[in-house]
Amino acid sequence: MRTVIYGQPKSGTTYAFSLLAEAMSQGGDVVEVFEPRSMDRQSKVFKRRDGMTWPLSDHMLVKVLYADANLRSGWLGDEARAVFHDFDKKIFIVRDPRDRWISGFFYRWFHLHQPLLADFKRAHRLTLHKEKHPRDIPFHSLLSQDPTAQAAWAKEHKSALDELAIYMDQLRADGWHVMTYEDLVDEKWDDLAKYMGLELRKGHGVRPAFRHVSRSNAHSNWRRWFTVEDLAYYQPIFNDFLTSQGYDATDWQLDPSPELNPSEGSSYMHRLFHHANGPQALNKDLLSQSIARIKRLF
Secondary structure, three states: OEEEEEEOOOOOHHHHHHHHHHHHHHHOOOEEEEOOOEEEOOOOEEEOOOOOEEEOOOOEEEEEEEOOOOOOOEEOHHHHHHHOOOOOEEEEEEOOHHHHHHHHHHHOOOHHHOOOHHHHHHHHHHHHHHHHOOOOOOOHHHHOOOHHHHHHHHHHHHHHHHHHHHHHHHHHHOOOEEEEHHHHHOOOOHHHHHHHOOOOOOOOOOOHHHOOOOOOOOOOOHHHHOOHHHHHHHHHHHHHHHHHOOOOOOOOOOOOOOOOOHHHOHHHHHHHHOOOOOOOOOOOOHHHHHHHHHHHHO
16 A cells, blocks of 8 residues: 655654554555655656655555745645555645644754754744743744744745645545644544554554654644734734634634743754754764864865
């Protein structure tokens, strides 16, 4: 059985990949293809930017990301529809865009995304303050406090969501199984299990190799992170998409007494930015850093 999991970054695709890989392995060895960037349709080989390749197999699980803002690792919609058209099982995961944006903001500081040190320091400082005083700083100000930049982000993000909504209608018409992140993390898997024809084990956790990606494994966190100022900013951006995907666009109720856990915010972004394999690793000795700098010069 050939299966593909597709979705935006931070929509639960890695969790679903771990879950289905375990279930599919009960029927024999599974070729696991994690975030290939392309497939050579002539040789029928999936390729990743780091050189990994996987020939097309009869029993395989492929996980790819939807390319909205991330063309480096994501797949354009038409490309994915064409490559995976003949797959036996095709799954697309959608997530409440309010929560997905929060996760995306914090994950943007992962060293492989090459964030700038000055930008990280600013965002980290503001996040630390917001965790102590949740209502002081609107969440949208963590990215930028420049009104021009905020307006540009809003316009771009609204356009991307409108485009995604149209695309998802096309996927549904093509027979894709669309499920929500919220159902995934709440273990509401009956429809998915029926579609796959597999038994899915409750209490499944993300594999250790992928845990750096995982942040809260929960939903509706926007109620704690957003402020009243955020409602005015985000509602025009998100409401159309919320309605088109079956979410309640009238529900913008905030937590009246929010508590913000650093493990989901400042500590998480600090850990990703100062990852042991990254250029800002805290445990590298000065000699190693000097050698790395010299190598970059030549």
